[in-house]
Amino acid sequence: MALRTVTRKLGNKFFPLLSSTSHLHSHATSFGFKEVKEEEKAAMVGNVFSNVASNYDLMNDLMSAGLHRLWKDRLVSKLNPFPGMKHLDVAGGTGDVAFRILERINRVKQRGIQRDFEDILEAETKIYVCDINPNMLNVGKQRALQKDGSLVWVEGNAESLGFQNDSMDGYTIAFGIRNVTHIEKVLSEAHRVLKRGGRFLCLELSHVGIPVFKELYDLYSFSVIPSMGEMVAGDRESYQYLVESIRRFPTQEKFASMIADAGFQKVEYENLVGGVVAVHSGVKI
Amino acid sequence: MYRTAAKRLFSAATHSYHGNLHRLRLRPPHSQIFIPYRCFSTSEDQPFPIPQSPVHPETPLIPDSAPSSSPSPSPDEDPRTRGDKYQDEKSRVLHASLTHVIKLGWTEAALIAGAKDVGLSPSIVGSLPRKEAALVEFFMDDCLQKLIDRIDSDESLKTLTPSECISKLIRIRLEMQAPYISTWPQALSIQAQPVNVPTSFKQRAMLVDEIWHAAGDTASDIDWYAKRTVLAGIYSTTEIYMLTDTSPDFRDTWAFLDARVKDAFDLKKTIQEAQHLAEAVSAGLGNTFQGFVGKVLRR
Numbered sequence: 001m002a003l004r005t006v007t008r009k010l011g012n013k014f015f016p017l018l019s020s021t022s023h024l025h026s027h028a029t030s031f032g033f034k035e036v037k038e039e040e041k042a043a044m045v046g047n048v049f050s051n052v053a054s055n056y057d058l059m060n061d062l063m064s065a066g067l068h069r070l071w072k073d074r075l076v077s078k079l080n081p082f083p084g085m086k087h088l089d090v091a092g093g094t095g096d097v098a099f100r101i102l103e104r105i106n107r108v109k110q111r112g113i114q115r116d117f118e119d120i121l122e123a124e125t126k127i128y129v130c131d132i133n134p135n136m137l138n139v140g141k142q143r144a145l146q147k148d149g150s151l152v153w154v155e156g157n158a159e160s161l162g163f164q165n166d167s168m169d170g171y172t173i174a175f176g177i178r179n180v181t182h183i184e185k186v187l188s189e190a191h192r193v194l195k196r197g198g199r200f201l202c203l204e205l206s207h208v209g210i211p212v213f214k215e216l217y218d219l220y221s222f223s224v225i226p227s228m229g230e231m232v233a234g235d236r237e238s239y240q241y242l243v244e245s246i247r248r249f250p251t252q253e254k255f256a257s258m259i260a261d262a263g264f265q266k267v268e269y270e271n272l273v274g275g276v277v278a279v280h281s282g283v284k285i
Numbered sequence: 286m287y288r289t290a291a292k293r294l295f296s297a298a299t300h301s302y303h304g305n306l307h308r309l310r311l312r313p314p315h316s317q318i319f320i321p322y323r324c325f326s327t328s329e330d331q332p333f334p335i336p337q338s339p340v341h342p343e344t345p346l347i348p349d350s351a352p353s354s355s356p357s358p359s360p361d362e363d364p365r366t367r368g369d370k371y372q373d374e375k376s377r378v379l380h381a382s383l384t385h386v387i388k389l390g391w392t393e394a395a396l397i398a399g400a401k402d403v404g405l406s407p408s409i410v411g412s413l414p415r416k417e418a419a420l421v422e423f424f425m426d427d428c429l430q431k432l433i434d435r436i437d438s439d440e441s442l443k444t445l446t447p448s449e450c451i452s453k454l455i456r457i458r459l460e461m462q463a464p465y466i467s468t469w470p471q472a473l474s475i476q477a478q479p480v481n482v483p484t485s486f487k488q489r490a491m492l493v494d495e496i497w498h499a500a501g502d503t504a505s506d507i508d509w510y511a512k513r514t515v516l517a518g519i520y521s522t523t524e525i526y527m528l529t530d531t532s533p534d535f536r537d538t539w540a541f542l543d544a545r546v547k548d549a550f551d552l553k554k555t556i557q558e559a560q561h562l563a564e565a566v567s568a569g570l571g572n573t574f575q576g577f578v579g580k581v582l583r584r
Binding site for chain 2: 194
């Protein structure tokens, strides 16, 4: 026991990158496998996304072989949106998740004009798409030109949202929480803006535990994806950052415990494709 | 046998669930007062079992029944009470939703209306595993609990014969469903969906077990299964008959019920008589055979 704590302390000193116990602290200073200053991380991530914004959707399709659409569908079906809800999609730049939610709500409204359902819900549906990067938001706004006005595009930082307490029915963050500097701040902000009974859902690339599949996935990640980035988007660095940041992110269990620490209840996660992607959810009571 | 095991599990659950119900029935606005009571409950709270869906394996970190110890508890709150809070709120939402069922049916709309009544965001409905089924199962558990209360409090049941007791208990239980009878076919169809069958089967099994136990059953052999199967059959057919019964106060249903119970008991007597007959015949045959063999050997 004492030996373990000693080696842990030594491990922190001599092998910061390899120490598994300092994952939490090191997320704020890790940029993929590189170590950077906390203040610089946000700017560096910003650069990455400014670079990838124009090809973001295309690259998503290529890297996941179109599966990312199914993953986002699963996220939205877990959310179970209802007409009249106020929803916040953070780091939702190009609007994928927001469009899906809107589609689903309109579908429900058309399908079930049930007798007394309508007077119960007089509130107007509003979906706020928040992203720190204006380039990503612009791509989304352009895609939205033909959609209706329930979408509101907001530029903002997930760590300090400009929304009031207890104002949102739902909060989603899809493939975004990996890029923030302080995960705990984002989680507590999420807890703050949600109403009582509101749900937090996070879709994120996560850790694979299945033995053979893990090796194949690592091979695919480190060999294929940066090359694809180079060929299609002309930007190898950004995609190298992408795959490295996935490995640095906390495991499913660790992340779930962080969500619980932020005050959420009924914290659960569901692995998709054996752990390549995980959907974490929690309820604010 | 089943009842004692089930009673241990269920009464542990109802112990805390019971507190819920009393709280809800007697003093709804003062539910906050009873939270300390919940802290002391040492039972696992699981008002209705939620089977894991086989299609999407879901890994609950903090399962409904027991707040796990892996997340570090925040200094002011015990993880156990936090898990209980969600259960409390869920029960409140489901209870409030029941009042909307008559108008809106066993649907998500009723659940959303219930959530709004309680003051929670309707998003919480999304966190229920099988939304409408959760509502139906809550209702079934609620009715079972009321039935148990009635059995425990009503002394006159002990003076009745088994067939009368069973009749009366089924009648009491079905009368609880009477307000919802117009939407009950929908509830039955929800219970019949393959995903929901394990839970609804278990709930009905517990109900039937409870009724037989109250009627004074002490069997522990193959009879136990036969009795419960027969009673489940009587209950289900009466339930379905009730759906199309338009007589005042469901008079026809109770007549149907009495006739079925009588049939079942007659059937039991018939089987016993058939058994005796078979024994007698085989004994007789045995004698004849012995005599025949004896004669042959003496030769």
